[in-house]
Amino acid sequence: MKHVLKRAGLGIAAAAAWTGLVAGAAGCTADGGLGDLGGLGGLGGGKGRSAEDTIRVTPEDGAERVAPDGRVEVRVPSGRLERVTVTRIEDERPTRVPGTLSDDGLRWRPAPGTRLALAAKYRVDAVALDGHGRRSARRTTFTTLVPEHRFIAYFAPENRATVGTGMIVSLRFNRPVRDRAAVERAVRVTADPPVEVAGHWFGTERLDFRPERYWNPGTRVTVDLRLRDVEAAPGVYGIQQKTVGFTVGRxxxxxxxxxxxxxxxxxxxxxxxxxxxxxxxxxxxxxxxxxxxxxxxxxxxxxxxxxxxxxxxxxxxxxxxxxxxxxxxxxxxxxxxxxxxxxxxxxxxxxxxxxxxxxxxxxxxxxxxxxxxxxxxxxxxxxxxxxxxxxxxxxxxxxxxxxxxxxxxxxxxxxxx
Missing domain, CATH: 2.40.440.10 (L,D-transpeptidase catalytic domain-like)
Known part of the structure; x- marks a missing residue:
């Protein structure tokens, strides 16, 4: 069987989903909700079934503007859930959402009274077993409501990651940026050992940073986001004030x-x-x-x-x-x-x-x-x-x-x- 694909586009994800950057490439594509977790050998609860059929997640993968008290649920139609974690990511301190499995193992829900953070990104990781002991795994993400007239940046790579020497720091903004100089000035990317790092805008919603040449192995890179109260467009202000970083491996x-x-x-x-x-x-x-x-x-x-x-x-x-x-x-x-x-x-x-x-x-x-x-x-x-x-x-x-x-x-x- 030939592996076939046509040219298409996908935008950059703040940790993993990339949107709005159609570039017309030839290649292959993957369903981002089907990544195998924890080294599991396969996905799907049986012949011809995908992970979406086996493990059902609410909100749907890639959902945006989820209310802080919105419904969050992971369920399986049969078998049982073995493990579910819901984690706030792309933050200085990734935080798990407390929750419990139902007695029959078919459903996971957050603990009563749990509220999600505003302007945050969450990752859902779930592993399930069917009646024959076969594992399925699914990973999805969603983002919560951003207050009106506010903007945030989704960034890659993830905080505390160890990456290769070709990593480029990439920020994707949820709103078009008109005052690009003000926003770029509020983002500081530094390296230890020191090296010059420069920004480059792709349109009005993406800002990337890189040095002249690949990073040296062992470099520690820090990204300071000082976007709170920065006016990106008339009446649109930033809300983020955080520091994240990553280490360059071999x-x-x-x-x-x-x-x-x-x-x-x-x-x-x-x-x-x-x-x-x-x-x-x-x-x-x-x-x-x-x-x-x-x-x-x-x-x-x-x-x-x-x-x-x-x-x-x-x-x-x-x-x-x-x-x-x-x-x-x-x-x-x-x-x-x-x-x-x-x-x-x-x-x-x-x-x-x-x-x-x-x-x-x-x-x-x-x-x-x-x-x-x-x-x-x-x-x-x-x-x-x-x-x-x-x-x-x-x-x-x-x-x-x-x-x-x-x-x-x-x-x-x-x-x-």
């Missing part, structure tokens, strides 16, 4: 040669391995350029209908419910992922995908496969560069693609120049 840069069908993985400049790959087919090529891993899924679902690959009846030309070892490279749907459906001889010899980079894997995913080996050695923020593909260079706002801009051009995108 350097890992992987070079995909689409013509040679190989990927060279280098750790701190030393070649670890050369892996056989398959890239985009001649009519659906893979982007060239530097891309940064922004999400990791042990297993996820990829459906062509979500990115425009539909048959005559409007259904997806493919729907793979258990793609293993998936690593997002662009918001428009380019992934580097495990592939168990192509013949073994494909890898290293032919390009058959519709934009993604495929590594050999087995159904269910194996740590012993090339895809499993690479996945286990990958951090969010690692760089994957594609060369010798018959496609254009990836756009700098398609995922964390800002490394495809020169330093002078990057700094020219600052409102403080």
């Amino acid at each position: 350097s890992q840069v992987s070079l995909v040669d689409a013509e040679a069908h190989t990927m060279e993985v280098r750790r701190d400049g030393v070649l670890l391995a050369t892996l056989p790959i398959t890239a985009g087919a001649p009519k659906t090529t893979t982007y060239n350029g530097k891309m940064v891993v922004s999400e990791l899924y042990d297993v996820t679902r990829m459906n062509g209908a979500t990115v425009g690959f539909k048959d005559a009846k409007g259904k997806g030309e493919y729907d793979i419910k258990d793609v293993p070892h998936a690593m997002r490279l662009t918001t428009s749907g380019t992934f580097l992922h495990g592939n168990y459906w192509a013949p073994r001889s494909t890898f290293g010899s032919a390009n058959v995908s519709h934009g993604c980079v495929g590594l050999r894997d087995v159904k269910g995913g194996s740590p012993e496969s090339p895809a499993g080996w690479f996945f286990d050695r990958t951090l969010v923020g690692d760089v994957v560069e594609v060369v010798n593909s018959r496609d254009r260079k990836v756009a700098p706002d398609n995922g964390l693609g800002g490394w495809n801009m020169g330093w002078k051009e990057w700094k020219a995108g600052s409102a403080l120049r």
Whole structure:
């Protein structure tokens, strides 16, 4: 089975969801609600069932403007819930929402009297067991109501994360920013050891920060958001006053040669391995350029209908419910992922995908496969560069693609120049 995908767009998520940044890419896409949790081997409560069927979450994934006393519930139609956590994320101190499971294990609800915070993002992680002892896992997010005439920033990476050297600090605002200089001046990104860091605006709702070159391993980066009472547009004021940070881990840069069908993985400049790959087919090529891993899924679902690959009846030309070892490279749907459906001889010899980079894997995913080996050695923020593909260079706002801009051009995108 060929792994197919058309060009599409997805916006940057504050920890994981990216919206409004349609960039027209060829690649693959994942259903963000189907990420496997805790190393579980698979999703879905039975043959042909997805995690959405097995684990039902209210509010729905990606919901916005949820009231502080709105309904929050996780339930399963059968079997039982094994674990549920609801956590306020993207805050200096991630906080769990207290709650309890029903006696029959079919439902989780917050403790009586619990109120959610305003202008906050929450993540729901749930694991369930069906009657045959099979586990399903689901992760969703939602955001709560932002008071009228207020703006906030959703940011990546997550607070206290350890990331690769290619990580770019990315802020997405819930309202258009007219006074970009005032907002950029209120965001301070510093590094230890010190290095110059500059901002670059993509439109009126996204502001990214990066140094001239990849971060040095071991660098500690601090992001000070001093947006409270900053006027982003007439009558629209900020409410955030927080400090978050992350640590840069080791350097890992992987070079995909689409013509040679190989990927060279280098750790701190030393070649670890050369892996056989398959890239985009001649009519659906893979982007060239530097891309940064922004999400990791042990297993996820990829459906062509979500990115425009539909048959005559409007259904997806493919729907793979258990793609293993998936690593997002662009918001428009380019992934580097495990592939168990192509013949073994494909890898290293032919390009058959519709934009993604495929590594050999087995159904269910194996740590012993090339895809499993690479996945286990990958951090969010690692760089994957594609060369010798018959496609254009990836756009700098398609995922964390800002490394495809020169330093002078990057700094020219600052409102403080």
